[in-house]
Amino acid sequence: MSSLLRREVPFAVAFVTILVLFADYYIKDATLAAGAKIIQEWAIIITSVMVGIGVINAVMHVGNRVKGKGRYWPLDLWMIIVMVIVVVTGFIGGFGVHPVFRWAMQNVYVPMDLATDTLVAFDFIAVLYRVFRIRSREGAILLLCAFASLIRNSPIIGGLWPQALPFVSWMWNVPTVAGTRAFQIVTAIGLMAFAIRVMRGQERGTIGVVD
Amino acid sequence: MMVAGRILQMLLMIWLFVLLYAIVYLARKGRKIEMRSIAALDAIDEGVARAAEMGRTVHFTPGFAVGGLYHPVMGPGVVAGIGILKRVAESTAKRGTGIIVSLAQPESVPLVDEVLKVAYAAQGKSVPPDAVRFISTEQMMYASGVLSILREERPGVNILMGHFWSEAMQFSEGGAYIGALQISGTNAIGSAGTFVISSDYALIGEELFAAKAYIERKPDDLGAIQAQDFFRLTLVILVLFAWLLGNLGLKDIIGLLKI
Numbered sequence: 001m002s003s004l005l006r007r008e009v010p011f012a013v014a015f016v017t018i019l020v021l022f023a024d025y026y027i028k029d030a031t032l033a034a035g036a037k038i039i040q041e042w043a044i045i046i047t048s049v050m051v052g053i054g055v056i057n058a059v060m061h062v063g064n065r066v067k068g069k070g071r072y073w074p075l076d077l078w079m080i081i082v083m084v085i086v087v088v089t090g091f092i093g094g095f096g097v098h099p100v101f102r103w104a105m106q107n108v109y110v111p112m113d114l115a116t117d118t119l120v121a122f123d124f125i126a127v128l129y130r131v132f133r134i135r136s137r138e139g140a141i142l143l144l145c146a147f148a149s150l151i152r153n154s155p156i157i158g159g160l161w162p163q164a165l166p167f168v169s170w171m172w173n174v175p176t177v178a179g180t181r182a183f184q185i186v187t188a189i190g191l192m193a194f195a196i197r198v199m200r201g202q203e204r205g206t207i208g209v210v211d
Numbered sequence: 212m213m214v215a216g217r218i219l220q221m222l223l224m225i226w227l228f229v230l231l232y233a234i235v236y237l238a239r240k241g242r243k244i245e246m247r248s249i250a251a252l253d254a255i256d257e258g259v260a261r262a263a264e265m266g267r268t269v270h271f272t273p274g275f276a277v278g279g280l281y282h283p284v285m286g287p288g289v290v291a292g293i294g295i296l297k298r299v300a301e302s303t304a305k306r307g308t309g310i311i312v313s314l315a316q317p318e319s320v321p322l323v324d325e326v327l328k329v330a331y332a333a334q335g336k337s338v339p340p341d342a343v344r345f346i347s348t349e350q351m352m353y354a355s356g357v358l359s360i361l362r363e364e365r366p367g368v369n370i371l372m373g374h375f376w377s378e379a380m381q382f383s384e385g386g387a388y389i390g391a392l393q394i395s396g397t398n399a400i401g402s403a404g405t406f407v408i409s410s411d412y413a414l415i416g417e418e419l420f421a422a423k424a425y426i427e428r429k430p431d432d433l434g435a436i437q438a439q440d441f442f443r444l445t446l447v448i449l450v451l452f453a454w455l456l457g458n459l460g461l462k463d464i465i466g467l468l469k470i
Binding site for chain 1: 212213214217218220221224227228231235279281284287290291294316317318320321340341343345349351352354355358377380381384385398400403404407408415416417419420421423431432435436438439442443446
């Protein structure tokens with residue numbers, strides 16, 4: 001692929017797209033609105049195509065491991081087989097109505113999903129024990145905040161110890177909100193600058209180019 | 212015609228553009244831009260060296276984005292994380308340490324492949340087999356997959372840079388459980404606190420987006436970071452101004468901020 005197609009064209013497209021969307025947000029103009037609408041429709045189409053490309057990437061990646069007899073390759077092979085069954089049956093006779101697809105979803109996918117969530121929930125409990133130990137000054141503050149949150153959200157604790165509620169509410173509404181807003185503002189600035197860097201062609205990773 | 216209520220926002224956005232272009236221009240002309248030291252990024256080499264001494268691998272994951280890399284907030288977080296992977300891969304390639312990159316977005320697989328290929332090719336080496344592991348687009352499947360990798364492979368350093376939700380807690384504590392050095396960073400507010408508590412080194416908020424500039428030290432990137440700092444200063448001045456006017460009872464002037 002030529003450098004022009006691989007590097008310059010995507011950045012030109014990104015530049016025009018971001019500029020039109022920015023302008024449409026601030027300026028009320030029928031032409032701009034129509035342009036922004038077309039871009040947004042294209043974005044939906046491209047995103048759908050990219051989901052498909054993502055699936056192809058995953059299959060190629062896993063397929064290479066099967067071909068090279070990598071570690072756990074039988075599981076990789078099983079993943080491809082199951083994926084093909086689900087995709088094919090998912091499209092037969094309409095979207096997601098085939099009995100095999102429905103059986104796979106209801107009797108395989110959902111129970112396995114729930115089982116994974118449940119297993120991970122045990123991890124959470126172990127993790128919470130570790131995280132909320134006072135290992136440092138920050139750990140102590142986190143524990144205090146967690147305790148305050150517990151008091152605020154548990155009626156029984158609030159009932160037994162009502163004196164704590166005004167302080168806990170203040171903690172929730174003042175320092176927490178202030179800290180959260182500060183974090184949101186600086187992250188938003190970082191994101192805005194990131195968007196501008198994409199426009200300027202500084203963030204090449206967004207189009208898969210590694211310098 | 213301008214949209215009511217967004218005029219000041221637009222002026223601020225234009226101000227950010229002006230700052231960015233002006234400072235990048237000055238940086239290209241030779242203006243020296245200093246960045247404060249970021250311990251979490253300095254620790255990457257230390258972590259990889261530690262893993263090499265222990266004969267263990269390095270684990271890296273850029274996190275999870277709902278709906279993939281196209282999510283407006285989570286996607287850039289993951290992409291910024293992959294930017295940091297470049298530095299990690301260069302370090303592992305130089306030291307001959309194994310690397311495992313676990314992913315939740317299939318569309319990021321080619322990008323990560325390319326990052327590793329470039330970093331290893333620069334050292335005249337090839338990427339270790341099974342380095343890139345796509346796990347699942349489902350959050351908890353991805354979480355359990357990464358936990359399995361941590362427990363089975365027992366990496367010497369666990370680098371978590373990108374966008375993380377509740378899995379942040381599991382990953383960082385999973386790493387602590389196996390005694391790995393933890394280096395983390397996220398743009399997700401809910402997970403930043405967890406990382407600060409449970410990691411040896413942590414990046415917070417926009418530091419994740421500044422990481423590429425810190426690592427590469429290119430004038431364009433450094434200029435962009437300084438522009439962000441000046442913009443932040445502008446916002447701080449505006450907030451103080453509004454606070455002062457509010458206390459003086461000049462609410463009509465504050466109304467100008469809402470134009």
